[in-house]
Amino acid sequence: MTEKPEILNALAANASAVSDVLDALLRECNGHEKKLMEAMRYASLAGGKRVRPFLVTASAALFDVPPERALRAAAAVEMVHCYSLIHDDLPAMDDDDLRRGQPTCHIAYDEAMAILAGDGLLTLAFEVLAQVATHPDGGIRADLVLALAKASGHEGMVGGQVLDIYADEHDLDLDEISRLQRMKTGALITVSCAMGAILGQATYVERAALDAYARDIGLAFQIADDLLDVEGSEDEVGKKIGKDEDAGKATFVSLLGIEAAHAKAHALSEQAQEHLAIFGEKADSLRDLAKFIVNRRS
DSSP: OOOHHHHHHHHHHHHHHHHHHHHHHHHOOOTTTTHHHHHHHHSSSSSSOOOHHHHHHHHHHHTOOOOHHHHHHHHHHHHHHHHHHHHHSTTTOOSEEEEEEEEEEHHHHHHHHHHHHHHHHHHHHHHHSTTTTTTTTHHHOOOOOOOHHHHHOOOOOOHHHHHHHHHHOEEEEEEEHHHHHHIIIIHHHHHHHHHHHHTTTTTTHHHHHHHHHHHHHHHHHHHHHHHHHOOOHHHHHHOOSHHHHHHHHHOOHHOOOOOHHHHHHHHHHHHHHHHTTTGGGGHHHHHHHHHHHHOOOO
């Protein structure tokens, strides 16, 4: 199956809009914090597909949320994502020296500055969500902050990273790998859709549909990542590949096999699309993203 030009164009346009917001929020400065801001900008403005911000804006569009509000929430999610990548790449974690086709933050700067850049992005994300420009209703702003905090913390992304470290020395089964990835990768994907629903004051049924969609594409996304680690090239992926296999680490591919992993990813993609039925044609961009996720080469 070939990737639809519509979703590629939509991703590129949204990525550009989010980058503009990030550029404005991450203001260049002088003084002792100058190098810190340079590192924060380096890690955040390096490109990428910006799938999570797209999920925020596409979900918000279902409820006709003003784009400027959705883009601020999307930028906050991307800051958290970029912080996580900086810290994941550190020698104490995954020890990677390439990210998005360029040297990782701790290589371009140093380990201390990379840690602080990640800290700076994480805290700024919540500052952005708490500001009136994101939404005039303080209750909605609080809901956004709470949702992103839970998805990012010990019950979500950070907790998933702990399980990933545990997996380095233990053999995990399929259920454990699924739980790990729902936390480490899936939590931020799920909250991206949830934040669009929060901004749009969606009904319980609408939120549940988006949550089910996001859970399925989050798992499909990780399976596709595991497949790229085996089938992709470093030039395509923009980072080192084959690390999990070299380390003997359990992944969806090692547990299921390549053919079954492809089948599982596509089944999840199709199931995710079915959850969007209540939104009709307004959710076509989210359907296209579900297809793109399992066919991407980077």
